Amino acid sequence: MSEVLKKKMQTATLVEKTVLGGGRLGVFKLKPDNGVRWWFQAGQYTTLGLDTATHGFVPRAYSIAGSPLDEGIIEFYIALVENGQLTPTIFSLEVGAKFHYLTPKGKFTLKQAGRKTIVMVATGTGLAPFVAQIRTLWKSHLAGVPSPYRVVLFYGASYSDEFGYRSELEQMAAAKKDGFDFTFICTSSRPDAARGWTPAIAKGRVNEVVRHAFGWPVPEDRTVSLPEGVDAAALKAHVFANGAADVGFMACGNPGMIEDLKEPIAHAGVGTYLVEEFWKA
Numbered sequence: 467m468s469e470v471l472k473k474k475m476q477t478a479t480l481v482e483k484t485v486l487g488g489g490r491l492g493v494f495k496l497k498p499d500n501g502v503r504w505w506f507q508a509g510q511y512t513t514l515g516l517d518t519a520t521h522g523f524v525p526r527a528y529s530i531a532g533s534p535l536d537e538g539i540i541e542f543y544i545a546l547v548e549n550g551q552l553t554p555t556i557f558s559l560e561v562g563a564k565f566h567y568l569t570p571k572g573k574f575t576l577k578q579a580g581r582k583t584i585v586m587v588a589t590g591t592g593l594a595p596f597v598a599q600i601r602t603l604w605k606s607h608l609a610g611v612p613s614p615y616r617v618v619l620f621y622g623a624s625y626s627d628e629f630g631y632r633s634e635l636e637q638m639a640a641a642k643k644d645g646f647d648f649t650f651i652c653t654s655s656r657p658d659a660a661r662g663w664t665p666a667i668a669k670g671r672v673n674e675v676v677r678h679a680f681g682w683p684v685p686e687d688r689t690v691s692l693p694e695g696v697d698a699a700a701l702k703a704h705v706f707a708n709g710a711a712d713v714g715f716m717a718c719g720n721p722g723m724i725e726d727l728k729e730p731i732a733h734a735g736v737g738t739y740l741v742e743e744f745w746k747a
């Protein structure tokens with residue numbers, strides 16, 4: 467079955483590999499072979515496949531973290547799953563290695579969310595499709611095309627040294643005064659100063675921080691707080707300025723986080739809740 471799939475795939479070469487998070491997270495940049503150009507919308511995913519030593523040819527879905535406006539290079543943000551069939555092989559590769567891939571697809575896009583105010587919620591590498599979307603809006607903004615969206619991104623990781631893309635996202639959020647309407651909040655569920663936690667980072671699981679920010683119920687035994695200087699009432703007013711029907715939520719990554727937000731989002735009367743689960747609960 468996988469060999470049949472492999473024959474349908476094209477190849478791309480690994481041109482850059484950056485490992486972070488103590489070796490558990492990686493940014494992988496691929497260049498399609500034979501001058502093939504990839505067409506995709508920010509938020510879509512592709513299937514990557516590799517021959518592995520223990521499981522034969524293994525294909526898996528990966529969201530594209532790079533913007534469609536990035537010329538010729540496709541970027542991925544991938545977590546190492548210990549004992550996983552594919553990711554240990556991906557992490558063992560060096561620049562020059564060949565990947566197989568399928569044409570990108572998927573409906574996890576801003577267009578599909580269909581609202582002007584977008585609240586993005588990510589765990590871990592579930593950040594990938596949001597990086598693609600925010601980078602695309604940012605590049606357009608720099609080219610003089612104003613973003614039609616107000617975007618708030620909540621990004622959760624266990625430890626504070628596991629936030630890939632943090633400085634890039636902080637720089638874009640700092641451009642708010644230039645008319646780029648983007649708010650970025652990262653949160654650590656294990657806020658440990660020895661691992662980089664500071665008061666600029668929220669405390670708690672990302673779904674609980676979202677609940678706290680919008681005044682939705684949080685279990686009493688949980689310690690949750692927003693970053694220093696971020697006021698929950700002001701944030702809620704900012705997001706719901708044009709009413710709940712104007713707001714689209716998008717969540718990507720851990721299925722438990724996605725499930726936990728379903729009920730309060732529906733209760734709030736929010737326009738859309740678009741989700742991308744990275745694995746089954």
Ligand SMILES: Cc1cc2nc3c(=O)[nH]c(=O)nc-3n(C[C@H](O)[C@H](O)[C@H](O)COP(=O)(O)OP(=O)(O)OC[C@H]3O[C@@H](n4cnc5c(N)ncnc54)[C@H](O)[C@@H]3O)c2cc1C
Pocket residue numbers: 511524526527528529530542543544545546547549550551552553554591592594595742743744745746
């Ligand atoms: C549409 C889509 C887009 C995806 N995009 C990305 C992406 O951009 N980046 C990325 O890192 N992953 C992404 N994934 C997950 C990816 O497809 C693989 O499931 C993951 O890389 C593990 O592959 P593996 O073969 O090493 O492990 P497997 O052998 O397939 O997994 C073993 C078990 O590990 C668990 N698992 C899988 N992924 C994770 C995880 N991230 N954290 C904890 N446990 C996990 C599951 O319970 C699974 O049964 C995406 C999945 C989907 C469906």
